[in-house]
Amino acid sequence: MPKYEILIKPHTQLKGQLREWLPSMFNEKELDRLMKLGGRVQVSLTIPFTDKKGKREKVEINQQFIENLLANVKSAEEAISKLEKKNLIIIVKSLKIPISTKANIQEVRSEIIKYLTFPDVWKDISS
Numbered sequence: 001m002p003k004y005e006i007l008i009k010p011h012t013q014l015k016g017q018l019r020e021w022l023p024s025m026f027n028e029k030e031l032d033r034l035m036k037l038g039g040r041v042q043v044s045l046t047i048p049f050t051d052k053k054g055k056r057e058k059v060e061i062n063q064q065f066i067e068n069l070l071a072n073v074k075s076a077e078e079a080i081s082k083l084e085k086k087n088l089i090i091i092v093k094s095l096k097i098p099i100s101t102k103a104n105i106q107e108v109r110s111e112i113i114k115y116l117t118f119p120d121v122w123k124d125i126s127s
Helices: 016-023 029-039 063-071 071-081 085-095 103-118 120-126
Strands: 003-010 039-045
Touching: 016 120, 063 071, 063 085, 063 103, 071 103, 085 103
Parallel strands: none
Antiparallel strands: 003 039
16 A cells, blocks of 8 residues: 655645645644644555456356367366356356365366366266
8 A cells, every 4th residue: 555654844834735735634723733733644545456357258158168168178278267156157067067066166167177178087977
């Protein structure tokens, strides 16, 4: 968090932009006291972090998308890494991959990639 401090010595007049800015923030009594006793004006900049969800592109998970995953495993890893958990769950359900509902997003991604890489193993396990 960027921070800037301005020290005001006792019995000095406010200079520059402070002379215009401080009266709009504080009453006259407080400013007189500041000039008489001195003090510190501290300006800090707080900025909220950006929303990551807004940057993700919307992907429709349909049968064609899943067929593309099955057809090209190498590009599937990249596509899966960009998806949100709710989309990954849709893929898991449509491919009938057994997975815990408490699994985090990394576990869900790795299970999908394992399924795409070794589909025969998964078919043997599920049958």
